[in-house]
Amino acid sequence: MTKELIVRFSGEKDCQASIGESLLDVALRNDIDLDHACGAVCACSTCHVRVESGLDCLNESSEDEEDQLDTARDLGLDSRLGCQAVIERVPESGVIEVRIPEWNVNLAREAH
Numbered sequence: 271m272t273k274e275l276i277v278r279f280s281g282e283k284d285c286q287a288s289i290g291e292s293l294l295d296v297a298l299r300n301d302i303d304l305d306h307a308c309g310a311v312c313a314c315s316t317c318h319v320r321v322e323s324g325l326d327c328l329n330e331s332s333e334d335e336e337d338q339l340d341t342a343r344d345l346g347l348d349s350r351l352g353c354q355a356v357i358e359r360v361p362e363s364g365v366i367e368v369r370i371p372e373w374n375v376n377l378a379r380e381a382h
């Protein structure tokens with residue numbers, strides 16, 4: 271039986287997800303305002319998220335992603351670019367917890 275996979279955004283919204291989807295894919299499919307200025311080609315850092323649990327269930331970040339992340343605000347060891355972070359396996363808990371940094375949420379609100 272396939273285990274259910276949930277991505278929980280900012281401790282609030284639980285979204286069904288599938289292996290092979292990026293965190294940005296999951297957010298957009300669920301109407302979560304995650305900015306993605308470059309169109310998901312790893313050329314900005316607006317889709318920056320913090321992966322608070324389940325980080326080891328995502329693909330490895332590339333050098334390009336690391337370079338872009340260096341320009342992001344609120345950077346931490348659990349930082350990823352939402353468009354580059356692809357789910358590779360289901361965590362034991364079934365839940366990947368993702369926090370969208372406050373500044374990003376605010377930017378998204380201002381833009382709409």
Ligand code: FES
Binds near residue numbers: 308313
């Ligand atoms: S949308 Fe630009 S790097 Fe993810």
